[in-house]
Amino acid sequence: MNISALELLVREQEGMEFSGRKEIAELQLRKLNRLLKREKERGSFYGGLPEGLSSLSELSRLPFTTERDLREQGNRMVLLSQSEIDRVRTEETSGTTGRAKRVYYSAADNERTVSFFAAGLSELVGPGERAMICMPFSGPGGLGELIAEAICRLGARPIPAGIGKSYGELLEVLEKEQPETFVGMPVPLLSLLRLRPKTPLRRALVSADACPGTVKREIEKRLGSRLYPHYGSREAGLGGAVTCPAFFGMHLRENDIIAEIVDEKGRVLPEGEWGELVITTIQAEAMPLIRYRTGDRTRLLSGKCPCGSALVRLDVVTRLEEGGLPMHELDNLAFRIPELIDYRAELVNGALCLEGCVSRPGGRFPEELGGYPVRWKLREVSMEDAPCYLAKRSVSFV
Ligand SMILES: [Zn+2]
Structure with missing residues (x-):
């Protein structure tokens, strides 16, 4: 099996010959300490944290960043001036709970995300092909736009279908454009495949929503190929982790993000145990987050992936929900x-x-x-x- 494209990208970006666990940990510590120093110099939201750590395990001593912190003090987490900000992504609040959550990105942050998307998508999109993007398009630096740019870099053609279209309209796009690949949420894809079993689609990368086992199996049966789940969030810079051709979990871009899994009390859990995903975005230029509680539930898969990469993998990701029927x-x-x-x-x-x-x-x-x-x-x-x-x-x- 070929080594994953993401592994090759990480080696290239970091000038590494080989990325074993030791090398990755050293790289992460170096970037984390560089970040802590920037925070201290800037006197930002994180300015009170130590200026450096002597090992990655000390990260667990630092306080968490919550969604509330992000809403209420997010502007104090921005390390660049307004003129250096390329894009602000605002999530509207759904109710009366106060301020909107804003995440800021620089041009370099967006470039990093496009490279990550291109690496992940290169496993399933080839030159000359077409890929239908059912994700939001919202202007320069938007999610759909970044995915489209990544697809262009692969020599393929993006078909920007966006979101909010009816299935009837999406079926028309499929008919007219004949894309081989779908990029979007899993359930709408399954609905499309059930509505029109005869489809040009051959492969798919799914994101933005949990992909339960039944939905995954049904899609794979109809496409005749394995599905590539992706995990991302605004806080993770939109792109976070993506499946490799071994289909053994989603490799995290660990040169940009440190992942921890914690229990309800905030204690760090060992690899393999399920809990809440906590991220530290060590490469982010505009608005790095330290120990951000994502509200997402997953576990880290340890050991080397059959693809040969040592980059840690996330298992299935769902939202942490209380009671009821998620x-x-x-x-x-x-x-x-x-x-x-x-x-x-x-x-x-x-x-x-x-x-x-x-x-x-x-x-x-x-x-x-x-x-x-x-x-x-x-x-x-x-x-x-x-x-x-x-x-x-x-x-x-x-
Ligand atoms: Zn792999």
């Missing part, structure tokens, strides 16, 4: 029904009301999912019907 679990159960294209769910008085779109009615639909009794409301979907309704997949608990 969306990814519901997806995992609901999409076992082969006729199901898409659904909306509501939990009313202890029963799940599922409004589903199906390829044909009359199949066997379970009376219970995840321990909840289910009331189905189904309607058959024709191609003319596909717009609008299907794009509204969501769950609400009342």
